[in-house]
Amino acid sequence: MSTTLKEKISNVIRQWEGPLTKELLREPAKYGLGQVPEKMKPDATTTVTCGFCSTGCGLNVHLKDGEAINLTPDTNYPVNLGMACPKGWEALAPLKSDDRAKSPMIRVKGKLVDVDWDSAMKRMVSEFKNVQSKYGDESVAFISTGQIPSEEMAFLGALTKFGMNMIHGDGNTRQCMATAVVSYKQSFGFDAPPYTYKDFEESDVIVLVGSNLCIAHPIMWERVAMNQNNPEIVVIDPRKTETAVAGTQHYPIAPKSDLAFFYGVANLLIQQGHIQQDYIDKYTNGFEGFIEHVKEYTPKKVEEASGIKADELQKLVDTIAAGKRVSFWWTMGVNQSHEGVRVAQSLINIALMTGNIGRPGTGANSITGQCNAMGSRLFSNTTNLLGGHDFANPEHRKKVADIIDVPVESIPEKLGWAYDQIINGIAEGKIKALWIIATNSAHSWINQQGFRDVVKNLDFLVVQDMYHTTETAELADMILPAASWSEKNGTFINSERRFGLVKKVVRAPGQALTDFNIFKLVANYWGCSDMFKKWTDPETVFKMLRECTRNQPCDFTGIEDYQMIDSLGGVQWPLPEGVELKDNERRLFADGKFHHPDGKAKFLFEDPQKPLEVPCQEYPVWLLTGRGTSSQWHTQTRTKKSSVLTKLYPKDIYVEINSKDARKLKIEPSEWVWVKSRRGKLKARAVPAYHVQEGQVFISMHYPECNYLTFPSFDPYSRQPSYKACAVKVSKMEYWEK
Known part of the structure; x- marks a missing residue:
């Protein structure tokens, strides 16, 4: 050919x-x-x-x-x-899979029965409008996802907030990336992950914090393996993960001691003169206050908080100081914390003060979770107005309204509630109808029993998904069957800000429709389709979104169309119109210019806060949660459909427990044990191991039982849940319980 x-x-x-x-x-x-x-x-x-x-x-x-x-x-x-x-x-x-959702379903006398799209749309619109009529516009809400294309996210966010008068809506990206979003916005002036994957290959020191890269992002780990600089690979994590085993240095800090630990690192770097004062003076604000703040974080205080001894702390400081290209990487171990924003900014601060940003192999780099969490961050209307704009700014509202051709008065002046606030709103009777799109809240949301109890208060719950068997779909009053990846067209944006193309190469089963076409149907039945007459197809929407980013930090007006993305192997933002694309692996801030009005980055900091729940006499053990294997994904909605993947991870939920603790409790390998918290209990297979510290256990988040234990604590700035640590008790099962 x-x-x-x-x-x-x-x-x-x-x-x-x-x-x-x-x-x-x-x-x-x-x-x-x-x-x-x-x-x-x-x-x-x-x-x-x-x-x-x-x-x-x-x-x-x-x-x-x-x-x-x-x-x-x-x-x-x-x-x-x-x-x-x-x-x-x-x-x-x-x-x-045989359990694909193939037609709309409505619950009748407790059972879900198939209906046609006309019946489903009439029922959904009637239920939601009745709720709004009875309780007000703010009584309906949506929870979306990071797993549908940007064009569909934008359509949903515009439809709900501009056409259906839904003030409140959020995405499951609140669970994984909200901390990074807020950290970057506060420190840099815009949500701007600065790196490209090439930086993994160009660093001479790679610092991974709360990131099990080998398991969570194996291809990124392969890029680390391609590094020819014989780098120091520093892993900071309470557990000796697969990544920690493969690294060159491991610092097993105590759970939730990150902030004190990194302030101690910063203090020693400052005291010992390992900073770039010229860079600090020219490109940042707030450093003098930061110096004063970290003075009290002496090696002794750091050891008391984290368990890391002074000589070990000094070794890490020496490693960072000796590096010519140091990169700092974090993911959920930082983001999912009661003070994750300040922890992320403690890493940003170290990168800034050592001049490790904007150059190859450097950066304060948040690794994203879902395939299109970056698209959600920019275009879902949940963390900002389309294209990184501000709902509260009248000029921004007018700009977006003119581009997408909607009345400016239809755009709300406020952002709306975050995920946890929506759930609280349901509990308080303020939210009475909920639309969940492409996420499995009844497995993934923190304090699972609390969520399941709360949704019973809803008058109507709609779940839009590719399967009718998810834990959330089983609670629904209505299921809308959606097409999946490769059954639709659109774009994803990956961790390094790269637009990639999704193409329709498979027919969706039965009556399932793309989310894009479902949103079209809802607009039509709601009576606001004229508002979205320009939203004809995904590529047309892509071009509108492109225009929304003009003169924004994420400006990609230089990306002509889908064909350009396809032919170049993806394109990173920014790429303004008229700028020649000389390199398809680009990083940000090479010129030292950030996105605050004065062009400078900010040092941000505050005192560490104690977690709201810590081990005690009744619940003496820290529970850590995270990814299990590279063959599992989130709630296993998709991965458990593969006979190949299910052979690569344990069928039964398991708990990793320190071998000494297991001996004290007379727990044998593979024995069933109870793990209890104040919120619930589960039984799991015991896996005694030394990669979990004494007084700690680990359970993989992929199993639905895990979040019956987790404690609903949230970062005050990002509203992100703190999944990673709570107090539990482990005990043997009696013979009659097995």
Whole structure:
């Protein structure tokens, strides 16, 4: 097949609104594609961005007779360079599951029954409007996701807040990335992760905080493995994770001692002269106050808080000081904390004062969770107005209104409630109808029994998902069947700010529709479709969103269309119109200019706060939670559909317990044990091990029972839940309980 013909077929695939049919592949001449050699006639290949984590790998989907039959990692894609994790290799398997939602369903006398779209839409609109009529506009809310394309997120956020008068709406990205968002906004003036994955290869010191990169983001770890600088790989984590084992230094700090620990690191760096004063003076504000603040964090005080001895602390300081290119990376171990914003900023502060930002191999770098959490951050209307704008700014509201052609008065002047505030609003009777899109709250939300009790107060719960069997769908009054990744078109934005293309290469089952088309239907039945007459298809919306970012820090007006994204292997923002794209792996702040009005970054800090729940006599053990294996993903809604992936992780929920603690309790390996907190209990298989410290246990978050234990504490700035630490008790089961 000639290169020209390949390109033409790719163009048709990108633009094709229906499924890739046999006719397209067998009769390309009908579509102006020329003649395909006999041996290639039934086959085609196209590259799509993976729909699991935020790494954003490029996957080649192989098609035969209009069906996606296999996939392989794209060797030319700049993210993964021919590599894929187990989830990526199995990305097609979840699409074929027998429990796909194939038609709308309404609960009748306690049972969900199939209905047509007309009946579903009339019922949903009637229920929501009745609630608003009875309790006011603010009595309805939505909870969305980081796992649908940006164009769909934008449509949902605009439809609900501009067309349906929903003030309150948030996304499940509140659970994973809100802390990073707020940290960057406060420190840099905009939510701007500064790095590119190339930095993993160019650092000589890599500091990973609360990040089990080997498990959570295996392809990023592969980029670390490609580093030719013999780097120091420093892992700061209470548990000796797979990443800590593979690293060169491990600092097992006590749970929730991060802030005191990093203030102690900063204090020694300052005292010993390991700072870049010229950089600080030219590009930052607030350093003098920071010096005074960290003075009290002596090695002795740090040891009391974290358990890390003075000589170990000094070794870390020496390592950072000796590095010419030091990069600081964090993920959920920092974000999911009662004071995560200030912890993240303690890392940002160290990067700023040592001049480790804006250069290759440096940066204060938040690793994102979901495939399109970055798209949610910019375009879902949950953390800001479209394109990083401010709901409270009248100029911003007018700019966005003019671009998307809606009345400016339809755009609310306030942001609305965060996820936890919405749940509290339900408990208090202020929210009476809820629309949940592509997230499994009844598994993932903190203090799970509390959530399940609260949603009983709703008059109406709609769940929009690709499966009708999720824990949340089982609670719903209505289920709307949605198409999944590779059954729709759109864009994802990965951790390094790279737009990647999602393409429709598989037909959604039954009556399932793309989320985009479901939102169109809702707009039509609600009576506000005229407001969204410009929202004809995802690429048209992409171009509107592009215009919304003009003159913003995330300006990508230089990205022409989907074809440009596809041909270049993704494109990172910013790329303003008229700027030549010289390098497709770009970092931010090379010029030292940040996004506050004065162009400078801020040092931000405050005293550490004690967690609201700590171990005590009754519940003497810290519970740590996190990812289990690279074969599992979030609530396992998709990964458990793959027979390959389910062979790669334990079937039963398990608890890792320190071997000494296990001996004291006379607990044997694989024995069933009770793990109890003040909120609930679960039984799990015991896994005695020395990579968990004494007085601590670890449970993988992928199992639904885990969040029956977790304590509902939230960062005051980001409203992100603190999943990572609470107090529990572990005990043997009596023989009659097993």
